[in-house]
Amino acid sequence: MTERVRGDEATTFGINTAGPKQVSDLHRDLLGVELLKQCKWQNMPNAKVRSELAALVKVRGKIVHAGTTPGDLDLKGTRAWRDFVDRLARTLDGRLSDWLASRP
Numbered sequence: 001m002t003e004r005v006r007g008d009e010a011t012t013f014g015i016n017t018a019g020p021k022q023v024s025d026l027h028r029d030l031l032g033v034e035l036l037k038q039c040k041w042q043n044m045p046n047a048k049v050r051s052e053l054a055a056l057v058k059v060r061g062k063i064v065h066a067g068t069t070p071g072d073l074d075l076k077g078t079r080a081w082r083d084f085v086d087r088l089a090r091t092l093d094g095r096l097s098d099w100l101a102s103r104p
Contacts, residue, residue: 019057020050035095039088049088056081 015022024034036053040046059081062070 017057017061018053020053023053031099033099035092035099038095039091041087041091044087052084053088056084 015026020036024036027033027035036050037046039049041049044052059069059073062068063073
């Protein structure tokens with residue numbers, strides 16, 4: 001599984017990014033369940049959670065690989081992304097805890 005995550009450096013890059021598809025595929029392959037699809041909270045249905053995560057990964061890629069953003073990135077927007085990531089991390093951690101508790 002380490003190779004699945006990190007890649008083998010010759011033919012694959014592993015998961016390469018924390019996009020919703022990569023995270024869901026990794027969870028499905030390792031745990032047999034797609035925990036990201038269980039993440040939602042008030043005013044943030046799961047489809048929007050996954051959409052926002054995809055948008056964040058896209059913005060991150062633009063910054064890292066092109067040195068630009070696909071629009072203005074101000075303090076308010078940066079704080080909103082930080083809050084989203086914090087909420088998603090706590091929610092996903094809760095889903096993982098629930099999954100672990102349900103295991104025999």
